[in-house]
Amino acid sequence: MRTVKAYAAPSATEPLVPTTIQRRDVGPKDVLIKIAYAGICHSDIHTVRGEWGPQQYPLTVGHEIVGVVEEAGSDVTRHRVGDRVGVGCMVNSCRECANCRAGEEQYCLNGNVGTYAGVDRDGSITQGGYSTHIVVVEDFVLSVPESIPYEAAAPLLCAGITTYSPLAHWNAGPGKKVAVVGLGGLGHMAVKIASAMGAEVTVLSQSLSKQDDGKRFGAEHYYATSDPDTFKQLESTFDLIINTVSAKIDLDAYLSLLRLDGTMVNVGAPADALPLHVFTLFNQRRSFAGSGIGGIRETQEMLDFCAQHGIAPEIEVVSADAINEAYERVLSSDVRYRFVIDTATLG
DSSP, X not given: OEEEEEEEBXXXXXXXXXXXXXXXXXXXXXXXXXXXXEXXXXXXXXXXXXXXXXXXXXXXXXXXXXXXXXXXXXXXXXXXXXXXXXXXXXXXXXXXXXXHHTTOGGGOTXXXXXXXXXXXXXXXXXXXXXXXXXXXXXXXXXXXXXXXXXXXXXXXXXXXXXXXHHHHHTTOOTTOEEEEEOOSHHHHHHHHHHHHHTOEEEEEESSSTXXXXXXXXXXXXXXXXXXXXHHHHTTTOEEXXXXXXXXXXXXXXXXXTEEEXXXXXXXXXXXXXXXXXXXXXXXXXXEEEEOOOOOHHHHHHHHHHHHHHTOOOOEEEEOGGGHHHHHHHHHTTOOSXXXXXXXXXXX
């Protein structure tokens, strides 16, 4: 075992504190990564605060990880020492079920192993990227293209793939009208990616306060959902709606914006149930769907797509001792648009 520096939550109600955690020895198929940057995701906050279920503490979170290969096991073929690599929301799966064999490990029928708060192959609880090093089996390590700014690459491993996957699956592209609900950490990536795919992009946000940003990211239109006329004006307009917010919304109102055979996809994860009337779906043969992250193949595809199109998230780099402050700013929507921890500041 190897002891490394980290930040961890001692409980659901206490601030994160500096600590040390254990990493397993590098096995034949493992890669030891020296972490350079780790993104802060809203999922991290939900998890450490027990909002998505009870956890085992202390817990180190973080599933937006980029770094350099420091050591590779004897049987590793995909990555070499010195390579720029990344790790996203999962670090293993059964590899045997139909979904895994199809390259959809995120939907492993036996449950994928989360980068943190998951049960690892040795029975231990996985610990995430708010640390100096991590050991991951090579099949779940991504190659980070040189053209993507290093510090900006980390959020692509969650926010990037979470929005890329449904946009690709539901064929966003030329001739398609795509609406993005919310212009936050997920939403701003959805706008950039959908625009690069060639879709006509509209942002639906509570206010017009971020309109200039939305247009700069590639949106052609921007509407305030606080204005009731918005829903009247845009009725039966969109082929695809990506809902990135984790708050409770009026699903029927948003579903009414879909045209014939349109689909609304939830990638935000509200804690409360979202009721809807099925008659809203009957009208125009609309669909309501959900989407998680992508598999390893698709995540690599997303990274290459972002490199090709010059896409990177808007970030603010923070030191490790500012993590708790960053959490509070995320909760108050005081970030444009993603915090990234410089893990060199862990010591």
